[in-house]
Amino acid sequence: MKPFLFFVFPMIAATTAVTAQDNLNDQRIASDPAMLNLDRIFADHEFKERSLGEYRWSKRTASYLTLEVPQREGQGQDLVRNDAATGKKEILVPAAGFQPKGEAEPLKVEAFELSTDESKLLIYTHSQRVWRRNTRGDYWVLEMGKPGSLRKLGGDAEPSTLMFAKFSPDGTRVAYVRANNIYVQELTGMKITAVTADGSPTLINGTSDWVNEEELHIRDAFRWSPDGSSILFWQFDTSGVRQFHLINNTDESYPKITSFPYPKVGEPNSATRVGVVSATGGEVRWLEVPGDPREHYIPHAEWSPDGKRVLVQQLNRLQNINRVMLAEASTGTVRTVLTETDEAWLENDNPVRWMAGGEKFLWLSERDGWRHAYLADTNGKSLDRITTGDFDVIQIEAVDEANGWLYFSASPENPTQHYLYRQRLSGGKPERLSPASQPGWHSYEFSPDAQWAMHTHSHFTQPPVVALIQVSDHKVVRALEDNQKLREKLAALKQPAAELLKLDIGDGVLLDAWGLKPPAMDPSLKHPLLIHVYGEPASQTVRDKWPGERGTWHWMLAQQGYIVASIENRGTPVPRGRAWRKSAFRQIGILAAQDQAAGVRALLKRWPDADPARVGVWGWSGGGSMSLNAIFRYPDLYSTAIAVAPNANQLLYDTIYQERYMGLPKDNAENYRLGSPITHASQLQGNLLLIHGTGDDNGHYQGTEQLMNELIKHNKYFTAVPYPNRSHAISEGDNTVRHFHGTITRYLHQHLPVTPATAAKEP
Template sequence: MRKSIFITAAALLCLLGTGYVQAQHVPTLDEVVYGGLIHTKGSTYVNWLEDGEHYSKTEKNPAGGYDIVSYRAKDNKKETLIPASMLVKPGTNDTLSVRSFAFNADHTLALIYTNTRRVWRYDTRGDYWVLDMKGGTLKQLGKGMPESSLMFAKFSPDSRRAAYVSRNNIYVEDLSTGVITPVTTDGTAEIVNGTFDWVYEEEFFCRDGFRWSPDSKYIAYWQSDTKGTGWFDIINNVDSLYPKISRFPYPKAGTTNSAVKVGYVSADGGATTWINIPGDPRNHYIMRMDFIPDSNELFIQQMNRPQNTNKVWIASIGNPEPRNIFTDTDAAWLETNDNVTWLKDNTWFTWESERDGWRHLYRVSRDGKQIVPITKGDFDYIEQAGIDLKRGVVYFIASPDNFTQRYLYSAKLFGDGTVKRLSPTDEAGQHQYNISPDGSWAVHAFSNAVTPPVIDMVSLPSHKSVRTIEDNAQAKAEYDALKLQPKEFVKTRSGELELDAWMIKPIDFDPAKKYPVIIDVYGEPGSATVQDVWGGGDLWHQYLANQGYIVVSIENRGARTPRGREWRKCIYGEVGTFASQDQAQGILDLARQYSFIDTSRIGITGWSGGGSQTLNCMFRYPDVFHTGIAIAFVADQRLYDTIYQERYMNTPQNNPDGYRKGSPISYAEGLKGNLLLIHGTGDDNVHYQNCERLVNELVRHGKIFSQISYPMRTHSISEGEGTTMHLRKTMTDYFLKHLPAGGR
């Protein structure tokens, strides 16, 4: 039987003139969710040592535990810095599991972070141990404090002490005696010292909230008074017989913020001196504070509540009255200024600004009277990649000619604004860099949508590759073997405006037929979706495509792309309105360009801000979008936090019409098509409250919809066995049922 079937099949193949070929493997949902099809290795992350010539990492020791080793950039010469045998807890056979580590200035001490716990997004709470590199002794910091309660421990510059946060207070520990001195004592559930409340962590990326002075005598820190801020409750109905309630301060748009201030205290303890920065502390933000190098002066950034004015202050230890040296403004909003570098004996500092219509790097004189462009041109300085103070060069990422790609450029810190591209011209896509502290070396990765990262070590400024770290040839072969339709980058239009987009077609695509479309949308100022970068093969999108859909993403106005200030900020005060308009007009224009798009079968889905845009599209353009799946969405912009929402919308009190127009809930009665709502009840970021309020409004208007609530899942909806598979299977089944697949 088998032989005759084989002969028949072979004969048929010969008759067809194709020869024998192996059947193409189409990825299954199990393979998409659980992995195993494409094995991508490596990353640009390394822990550069201060000498700029070596980087360190942890490596498994054959005898057990992990060694901390270093590699020399020039020739990959390896040296074991800390063998696993030195990381055994005293009196036990247990080796520390190293989450991260840091050395003091002369590498005589190492600080080991272990036994970590998550605080909201990141595991910033745990245990710290100090290893004496010469004597080999290993001692735990914070003896007597609760397990895994220490945060942000760091050595004093003179290496005599370490400071850390525990239970909202700051402590200093003498490394020779073990004596612990509390330098703050008023920390409570409402008074937060040395770290931050939820909204500062989420929106300003503030976590470590204290700084050692360069002379090791003082600690400067943030204090947040959350009294008066609204507390949000999350109800846990799944882990015990009776519900458990977790509470945390969460200021919603237009409501009361925490009162935040900064001050300094002696590392020996005593009273804090608060810096008298003008302005209501509940209606201003202090987003950044650091000591100016080799001085006892603090460089402080303070934004007003609308986040369109950033005042730079300098405050000196011993004088609580700060000096306002520079003020940046924008008619819409400003971004936090990171990577500030001091130049020429602290007489200049670097500053990023969009004051000429493009984002560029400037140098500002210490008195704030001179601001000189370091980079010039009709392009956006996307972000700093590194700096070489010896050569007077800054390295940065930009992409003047293709907004979906990223390349390395350089400019002179005291030049004429001319920039030079360093990334190879024959590698179209995105380039990522981890540059050494002195700017001499970089771990470099190149990828694009169909090319897994090729990682190498390059010398700068020549960008000469000295060694391949990981070529990912296996991953490339695995991807190519799947014979998937590659992601295609195309252009579309919204009125007179050209938009970037991509599309993925089914494996068996027939251009003579018409196919339904699923749009993957984000659309808010926080991110961008149309990126020519490796995304693991885009297997989820490929899976959807191979069910019989054209999968599309369109980059609407306001997205975080390097197209200039006007592109990003034209949506100020109207987040959500332009996005849904561009998505609707963009997909109709694609249909005019490509006859295989079936405008009677258009679906859309998105997560978080993308969930909000999905709802806006479904409600405001119901004749364009027929089926939508909105995940972890903001239904009413008044329900999201102050810092994010007010940055782009001002307050609801000042912009009530903008909040109404931008909130999907305002248009719920417009629903005509098929809608699935998905939300986690434990979402501390975009609260489940959004889903319940929208459901209430849809019911009021008699609208039929579907809903899936995932108990106690967070914003990622990833916790718990089987969750990701269940979510993706639910999405697939809903589209297949309500948006008929396949070419016609």
């Protein structure tokens, strides 16, 4: 497929010369095993790291379950129990056990879950994507140890229409969502009961609308009560929320339109409420949460261990007040037990974690300037701090209440890294468990009893190693994936010189950064500098962690002669304290652009081999917006920008994300204007490539079209490559990911060339 290019005016001779040079380079690189190329990375996936794959910890024994390709002949995968201590394997379900009667092949098991007593297995397959994730599909139940007992749930429901199926606590029933209603199916006679019946295109039960899924991560929006008698669920009323329309021009002869409620900043939200209903259906008891349901969010709700109460969190629309309420399940009455406030915003980082049998719960707060763990009681009278000190608890990893331990991730000395710590729930000094001999990034998946964990470790230039550890002393029990083949491939490459560094931009501000330089640099030559940016409060780019295939693409550019770098500006979610993170409040796109420009100038001073006349920037989503702000607002510094799926006008983005950081448009109109790249489009002087999926439900192609109009109005030339019907990820369809990276690479060769003489000239 040939991409559509908008307003491209390079001189023909120059373009032809660059294309010919690209072809020669591709041929040379393809024949050299020490050199990377696009096909090796994105078509053949030679450098894709391996992970452990789908697995589940047992809740009854010290073991975990995996899906494994049989050593014997046959199709499908075995379900295998792995003893944590000994490594002994036991096949619980052979691959043939996943084959329905009358079918030629076993089911492709995408996910699975065991009942509490582990007598039954719930199987998820034939999944379909719902916005970000594949959350709609088919579910089957298998009785363990009973060949031929495989049964499909849903009755005569259309294929791939069930969502979030889960066993009742006693394992006799399964509840799921279909067509915006909640159903319970008995496993003896397979009888199906509609628990809710009012679901419609505008009334959603048990799952969520677009914006609550995207920004508050509410997808599975119902919970069995501990005794299985009732179901707690969210309901979203989207009536009154304006519809956004995506147009698919390629699948059929006539355009196909997908419409969905999408509240842009300042617009009405869905009305959200939480209720309790009998598992056999009937009248819903709505929790009496106060306030306008369209002006508040409910990010979390959970049953108490005794099933008599529900802990509910309610954020106001500005997301600077979080009221934690305890509701009586039998009456719906509520009382506030904790109120968290912030002058800027509050993050949604407190899933319900019960302690002391339901009389207390864990809480994360930045109220002292650092994110720390607290223990709150349900009577609202005490909030006791567990962790202390000038460092951030990045996240709670596990709680071992029986032995008195809190496990959490932190990195007090280096915000680009990630380590496991533990501390007594009663207080005391934190103890680092991640080995001092392994700097970099550590992540953990704990067993339910917090005695074992799957440990993944990598750093900036080394792919991950996965091992099973004994948590108490971090002893490696066995290696599970060492990515040795990938390591050997990387070792055979001409590797770029990699560096993690700090940049002084004045006023006592130090910015973290990473850099990749060509493997063999000629000191007499200057090299183009390409900055990879994100820069908003939702993500961190400077991490001492293996960067995956896209990071390998950065390696490829360095091999070709580029210096590639990334800078972490203020306002990003790094563990450097509340003041660092909240400094971006009400000035998204403003402070970050200033920090990025200051960081680039610091890099140019630090690296005399970087050419100040050839500085480029590229980014995706918020990074696309930041790339636009960079080249528009600092035309003397950046000569080339590539903006992927940008948000050119902050007024076009959704309520929950944009209002969290910027406030309401009527209260912060000037900074909404100044932070939006479209405001500064008239200042473009360099080369600009816009890339956007026309089916992007998140950051809409609409904004890029509005930006195009503004650039045209000011006679500013640019290149635009729309990817038909692709989402925000621009990954759907044959060859899309390879083509996408090829598009960017060719544009860099033309407009940010390693050899300036090959640059295409604009008229």
